[in-house]
Amino acid sequence: MKSLTEQVRAALAGEILAGKYAPGDRLPPEREYAEHTGTSRVTVRRAYDQLEAAGIIVRRRPHGTCVADTFRAHTGPLESVGLITTLPHEFSGRFVAAVSRCCRELDALLVLGIPEPDTGPQQLEIAVRMATRGVKDLIVWGADRNFDFRVFERLRILGVNLVFFDQVLPGDFADYVGLDNRAAIRALLAKAKADGAERMIFVNYSDLDVDTNAERQQAFEACLAETGCRGEVRLLSRGASAAECRLFAAELAAAGAEAPSAVIGVNAPVLQMLFRHPVAGLGLYCVDHVPQLAELGAVGLRQPIGAMAEAAVRALQEQRKKGGKWRAGVRRFAGELVEP
Amino acid sequence: MKSLTEQVRAALAGEILAGKYAPGDRLPPEREYAEHTGTSRVTVRRAYDQLEAAGIIVRRRPHGTCVADTFRAHTGPLESVGLITTLPHEFSGRFVAAVSRCCRELDALLVLGIPEPDTGPQQLEIAVRMATRGVKDLIVWGADRNFDFRVFERLRILGVNLVFFDQVLPGDFADYVGLDNRAAIRALLAKAKADGAERMIFVNYSDLDVDTNAERQQAFEACLAETGCRGEVRLLSRGASAAECRLFAAELAAAGAEAPSAVIGVNAPVLQMLFRHPVAGLGLYCVDHVPQLAELGAVGLRQPIGAMAEAAVRALQEQRKKGGKWRAGVRRFAGELVEP
Known part of the structure; x- marks a missing residue:
């Protein structure tokens, strides 16, 4: 059987975890929380004391008691x-x-x-x-x-x-x-340029909003401006059908027919969705590395996993x-x- | 601080875990184990009692005390x-x-x-x-x-x-x-036969002694005998170089040139090591399924993972x-x- 203090402490920790009180938020005064929990002010004070000792709450005059918003790491063993x-x-x-x-x-x-x-x-x-x-x-x-x-x-x-x-x-x-995405994009663009590409096409997913992809795309756009390369961003749905992929790949291949072009894939799966074989006039580059890329003749970027x-x-x-x-x-x- | 009984119990459990006493082995009589551990016979008896209650040892007259060899499952919660x-x-x-x-x-x-x-x-x-x-x-x-x-x-x-x-x-x-390896091999051989193969070649690793591969190979040999198909087992090292793989694949392809043949790979990696493209006259079959097999035109076996x-x-x-x-x-x- 848990003591009343422990029960109050666990209840408050649960409320913080559930998001009722966010980091920095002010907690109810002891008297109010005692009423809310049907306990005494002494019990609540003890629970607050323990939570303060654990770094979960802080007492700040004149603001009262708040949820901590400076993040102390726990120092227990790494089991x-x-x-x-x-x-x-x-x-x-x-x-x-x-x-x-x-x-x-x-x-x-x-x-x-x-x-x-x-x-x-x-x-x-x-x-x-x-x-x-x-x-x-x-x-x-x-x-x-x-x-x-x-x-x-x-x-x-x-x-x-x-x-x-x-x-x-x-x-x-x-x-x-x-990964240092900016450095990765810069290295791939430099390689594409050295390989003779005159036009850079960055292929990203239209429907996968993850930071890595967003950072890579931003880095691509920034690097284009820096290096004065011609280029554009093209988006493809993750759920694209095989027919849509073929059409999309054909459009990209047409770009390569105009002038030597480089397709920079945001990751390996996007290039694997699009290409099964190397395409004349189109260099393939990828912010990622899997063995299958070699079959596409693509340049990959190996992350030191x-x-x-x-x-x-x-x-x-x-x-x-x-x-x-x-x-x-x-x-x-x-x-x-x-x-x- | 652990009690003497607990210490003796833990020591004996440790010796069993370390293999000093195997399942069914007789343990030292209480008096002897007391001497060995520098404790009293009463302490050892209590430790033996507890280990018996936990199902780790059994007392069998007239054989004395033995390590258990019937396997009771532990019944604690699945956490x-x-x-x-x-x-x-x-x-x-x-x-x-x-x-x-x-x-x-x-x-x-x-x-x-x-x-x-x-x-x-x-x-x-x-x-x-x-x-x-x-x-x-x-x-x-x-x-x-x-x-x-x-x-x-x-x-x-x-x-x-x-x-x-x-x-x-x-x-x-x-x-x-x-996996039911026998049924899997039987299904693949039947499919190869229906596809017109006249000669069955089972490719296994020469240097990977795992049960699954051994069972598959045995099942292949048994099914050959049952069905009256012509066939043989060929072994390839997991560490084979690309040149060795090409040579090996060329030999298999030569078999297909004589008569329509089927190569049954013990798993997907062995076929992927050997073939990058479909080969005329050679059907590819695999006790495994990965998407890349489709590019080889191989028939796979999907395990209900x-x-x-x-x-x-x-x-x-x-x-x-x-x-x-x-x-x-x-x-x-x-x-x-x-x-x-």
């Missing part, structure tokens, strides 16, 4: 790493394997969560389940941007260490590890080590051009 | 499923995703372990680490047969529920879930439910032919 990611694509599979390798070295268990569908709310649900089962060090591989990722802040407040992979976050509650996984796990360890002094950081990796 | 498997190949990735789906439905955590290299001893090491951290329901995707898998028996005795996937076991300490993952998790639940009444079972699944 398990929670990894929230999709599968089974080869790139994600290799990432999972690399994180598993790091966990073995640290003698930590790897707890895997696969959101289906891969949306922010599903990721959050898995994260909450892991956190309540004691998995308090999480690596989250970003999902669709149509989700307020700041709700992950609440997990941070409740003592969860967070690293986001391949997902640029709007807040400072998680470390970021990912092992080093990126290590950086993510290391970031969790740093969070634990720094505790109250932790500040969110960004760690970007350069890729390596791979010729077919 | 987490440990999955020991390789990644990142697409087939294993899909299996992991399917197990993850089952875990979410049961509100269990999925703890993933990837042995590197993928050998029995590495698998066992991961299994022991999981078990000692409280993950006591394990699905193990088999590895090389050059390992005495019976050492997993000891884990069973210490209260771990086990399901082996895609790995025929020599013992009765785990449930088995996998979702149903197999469900069966594995369900087997763990059954073990928990049956407890002392559990008996190892075999669950084999039929595949479905997929034309290119």
